[in-house]
Each structure stands twice: as C-alpha cells, then as structure tokens.
C-alpha cells in the first residue's frame with residue numbers, strides 16, 4: 094500500500110469521486126477511500142437529478158438510468174394539481190438514477206483518470222502537524238495505517254466527522270435536518286413519465302411526499318419532514334406508512350431506506366490548512382428540495398481544480414484554498430442561499446395557504462414564463478408571500494441583471 098499522495102479523498106459518493114477524478118485528470122496522485130465494501134450501497138436517496146446539470150459531469154448511460162422524466166405533478170393538500178411539464182427546460186427535465194450503479198460508475202471514472210481506490214477503508218482521524226492537516230489515519234481489514242497527503246478532502250456525507258476533526262463547525266440543529274424515509278415499491282401504477290409531490294401538514298408536516306418512477310412499475314415512494322416535526326411521537330416512517338396504506342394498499346415494498354438531509358443552508362467555513370469539505374459533508378444540499386447529488390458533483394469539480402492550483406503553487410494553506418470557498422459560494426452557494434429563503438417561508442405555510450397557492454398556479458403555462466414572471470404571478474396571488482420572499486425576489490432580479498451584463 095502506498096503511504097503518500099498529493100490528495101486523499103475520504104468518501105466515494107458523488108462528491109468524492111468527482112473530486113478524485115478531477116484532481117487525477119490534472120496529474121495529481123490521488124487516493125479515494127470508502128468505508129463500505131461496495132460503493133453506492135446501501136442507497137439513501139430518491140435518485141432524482143436534473144439532466145442538464147448531470148451532463149456537465151458525465152455522459153448519461155442507460156445502465157444507471159431507470160427513468161427519463163418529462164415533468165412533475167405537484168398536489169396541494171386539497172388535491173389541486175399543478176403540472177410542470179418538459180417544455181420548461183426545452184425538453185430537458187430529469188433522470189431517476191440507479192445509484193448503486195451510478196456511484197460505482199463515478200468511482201470507475203476516477204480510477205480511469207488515475208486515482209487509486211480503496212474500499213473497506215475507513216478514515217478514523219486526521220494527521221495534524223503544526224495546525225496543518227498532513228494526512229489521514231485509516232483502518233483497512235483490521236489494520237491501521239497512516240497515509241500522508243498534501244491535501245485531504247472530506248467527502249464523507251451527511252454524517253461527516255472529517256470537518257469536526259479539522260476544527261470546522263459542521264454541527265446541524267435537529268430543525269435543520271430533513272428526516273427521510275423511503276420505500277422502493279412495485280405496483281403503484283403511476284405514470285412513469287412523471288415525478289409526483291404531495292404537500293400538506295397531514296401528509297408531511299413542513300415537508301413533502303415524493304414518488305419517483307424507477308421503471309417496470311417500480312417507484313421510490315418517500316417522505317422528508319423537518320427533524321423538529323417528528324417530536325410529536327409520529328416519525329417520518331409513520332407518515333409514509335399512512336400515505337402508502339391510503340394511496341397504494343396493494344403495492345409491495347422491495348426496499349426500505351432511511352436517512353437525513355442537511356437543509357441548513359451554507360455553513361460558515363468549508364476549508365482548513367490542507368483540507369476542503371465537499372458535498373453533504375460541507376452541507377451543500379439544496380434546502381428546499383433536499384437534492385444534493387449535483388451540488389456535490391459541482392463542488393467536487395471545483396475542489397479538484399483548486400487542489401491542483403494549490404499544490405502546483407506549493408501553498409496548501411487555508412489562504413490558498415480560499416479559492417474553493419469563493420468559487421462554490423458564487424455558484425451553488427447562491428442557489429443554496431435562495432432556496433433557504435424559500436424553504437424558511439414554505440415550512441410555515443398552513444394547508445389553507447398551500448391550497449391558495451395551488452389554485453393560483455393551477456393551469457399556468459410555466460413554459461412561457463421567466464422565473465421573475467413566475468415569482469410575480471405568485472406574489473399577485475399571495476401578498477404575504479411577496480413580503481416573506483422579498484429578499485429572494487431582490488436576489489433573483491440582481492442575478493438576472495448581472496447575467497444580462
């Protein structure tokens with residue numbers, strides 16, 4: 094086993110594999126470690142991604158695409174349906190992935206670019222000298238090893254310990270974690286061209302139920318509710334059981350997943366001397382959708398490039414790695430901040446307000462609207478929303494003006 098690399102990446106999820114691939118493509122020596130024996134398994138994900146963003150990182154492959162989605166159907170508590178169809182993004186909506194295969198394919202891409210990959214290898218601590226992270230302590234098949242690195246990447250997901258080891262505050266309050274439960278089901282009979290979302294405080298308090306098609310009459314049926322909403326004795330899985338028993342009493346459960354998604358928005362710091370955090374470890378998932386795959390990949394690409402720049406200049410201090418901090422905050426960070434504003438508003442909505450929103454958007458042709466027009470239509474229908482989302486409105490106008498310039 095080699096015991097010295099330019100970059101050691103902890104965690105072979107989308108964030109870690111893209112970081113490893115990017116850094117290896119630049120010519121750095123890279124080790125990607127994963128504590129599980131199989132990359133991508135078990136899955137804790139509904140597996141939905143945007144096509145356009147995914148293609149920026151990898152060519153779609155039928156081996157890990159379960160469904161090609163044309164649109165979404167969103168149901169207000171009173172059953173009013175809003176349909177957002179494929180014309181919105183010029184025919185580019187989303188895929189539902191098979192993450193067990195997808196995550197492995199990303200790790201394969203990293204290995205093809207030259208990265209070494211070790212599974213069943215758990216990071217147990219960081220090697221720290223003179224306030225600089227200098228490598229990782231790992232446990233592999235019952236043996237402990239020290240592996241030196243110029244830069245360590247913490248890509249160890251929502252339960253990340255790497256940030257804490259490096260002295261970065263990554264703690265999340267229960268109110269900032271979306272607790273999720275999901276069944277892979279057969280026999281729901283849903284239209285496999287659509288993703289379905291159900292809103293309402295009886296169905297999913299301060300959250301939603303999703304149904305994502307997986308092909309062959311299978312679907313991921315899941316729920317995410319805010320962590321502080323499960324204190325009344327009813328947990329995410331109880332709400333999911335109620336929903337499933339009501340809507341699909343004859344469907345069969347093929348798999349159960351439970352997990353948490355950080356929806357706290359950007360944390361203050363994601364770097365230290367010789368270290369960067371990426372993906373869920375850096376709390377980069379979207380606060381409103383809980384989606385984190387694409388953000389993890391975007392951040393991983395930036396981190397891989399910044400690792401190369403820093404190592405080439407011989408400076409891996411937090412000062413040099415600040416390039417990563419600046420770049421991810423300018424791109425995905427901006428989206429995360431806007432989503433946080435929307436989430437903080439929507440979690441307070443009563444069923445009556447959700448219904449009124451549903452009525453104002455029912456039948457709207459989203460394809461011909463810009464984001465500003467859509468927000469304006471919402472505001473006209475609901476003045477309280479205008480007030481609550483005023484900062485978002487300002488941000489979007491500023492962003493569109495910046496973009497036009």
Ligand SMILES: Cc1cc2nc3c(=O)[nH]c(=O)nc-3n(C[C@H](O)[C@H](O)[C@H](O)COP(=O)(O)OP(=O)(O)OC[C@H]3O[C@@H](n4cnc5c(N)ncnc54)[C@H](O)[C@@H]3O)c2cc1C
Nearest residue numbers: 104106107108128139140141216250352372373384385386
């Ligand atoms: C129920 C649910 C549904 C979701 N649905 C969606 C969705 O539809 N779309 C979407 O975009 N996102 C979704 N997400 C979020 C998405 O799964 C994550 O945002 C995404 O996986 C983040 O990627 P990552 O690489 O940062 O972390 P992960 O994918 O979690 O990868 C981290 C890896 O690090 C490994 N690891 C951890 N500790 C160590 C250690 N000490 N040593 C070595 N390896 C370690 C883990 O085993 C894991 O493989 C969902 C999440 C949940 C829980």
